[in-house]
Amino acid sequence: MPVALITGASKGLGRALAAALAGRGWDLVVDARSAGPLEEAARKLRGAGRGTAARVVALPGDVADGGHRAALVAAAGELGGLDLLVNNASVLGAEPLVRLAEQPLDGLRAALEVNVVAPLALIQQALPLLRVSSYLPSYEEVVRRGEGPFSGRADGNGGAYDSHPYSENARNAGLSDSPPYIGTGGAILNISSDAAAEPYPTWGGYGAAKAALDQQSAVLAVEEPGLRVWWVxxxxxxxxxxxAAVPDDDASGRPLPGTVVPGLLRLLDGAAPSGRYSAAAAPGGVSSR
Known part of the structure; x- marks a missing residue:
């Protein structure tokens, strides 16, 4: 069975994606900072497997801790390898969010540590397993390249991966004709935010951390053409x-995390090329950014 490692999987998007993968027969390594909610999630995930109980290793801890990261990767190895790494765990840097004039610097350091440094450290440790994964190439048997769910779409997902998507940036001008990157190993899914690209008041610290994650992901995609790297x-x-970010806002009308999962699964099912994507809150919704 394929193996996924998902951080921040006790609730929210991490838990919803883990449940979807377990339902497809994936084995999972999941983490969260709180042991109780994580074990509760793990029990439900074990019962979501197709036909038999999914193997789920739940390791409570902080992704900012090097020993915890090493244990996560080791657990994936014991399950047989690693096919998908999902960097979903995140912190805001201030709760509630504040304007940059009041941004606590220790909070910004924490946001950078969890949202940027920890994902890279986990990727570094997981690379040997991801590079030898054969899960995504198995799609070649059923989906010939160019005939996946992204080909021929108006949103441009059928085209070549552009390693410099923001071509209006002068530094990247003329570099958008990069050849397509054909991954032969596993996949890395880094959960980003629109705050990485849009200047929302009070979201400056968190947005800066996610913008750094985006750039880090883009460079990784170029340096590791054998993998698929998606930042979404x-x-x-x-x-x-x-x-926690905006406690006074009425979020009752916002979609639940499960509505985003079909868009993430489309990336996996279509073996989508590396790049930045936006997963719309509707079944199957996904578009390149």
């Missing part, structure tokens, strides 16, 4: 993270 803006969601 999941859009507005009704999560505890959002409630």
């Amino acid at each position: 803006d999941p859009g507005d969601m009704r999560t505890d993270l959002y409630a």
Whole structure:
């Protein structure tokens, strides 16, 4: 069975994606900082497997801790390897969010540590397993290249991966004709935010961390052409993270995290090329950004 490692999987988008993968027969390594909610999630995930109980290793801890990261990767190895790494765990840097004039610097350091440094450190440790994954190439048997769910779409997902998507930036001018990157190993899914690209008041610290994650992901995609690297803006969601960020906002009308999962699965099912995507809160919704 394929193996996924998902951080921040006790609730929200991480838990919803883990449930979808378990339902497809994936084995999982999941983490969260709180042991109780994580074990509760793991029990339900074990019962979601196709035909037999999914193997789920739940390791509570902080992704900012090097020993915890090493244990996560080791657990994936014991399950047989690693085919998908999902960097979903995140912190805001201030709760509730504040303007940059009041942004606590220790909070900004924490946001950078969890949203940027920890994902890279986990990727570095997981690369040997991801490079030898054969899960995504198995799609070649059923989906010939160019005939996946992204080909021929008006949103441009059928085209070659552009390693410099923001061509209006003078530094990247003329570089958008990069050849397509054909991954032969596993996949990395980094959960980003529209705050990485849009200047929303009070979202400056968190947005800066996610913008750094985006750039880091883009460079990784160029340096590791054998992998697929996706950095995805999941859009507005009704999560505890959002409630902590803007506690006075009425989030009852925002979509639940599960509505984003079909868009993420489309990336996996279509073996989508590396790039930045936006997962719309509608079944199957996904578009390149």
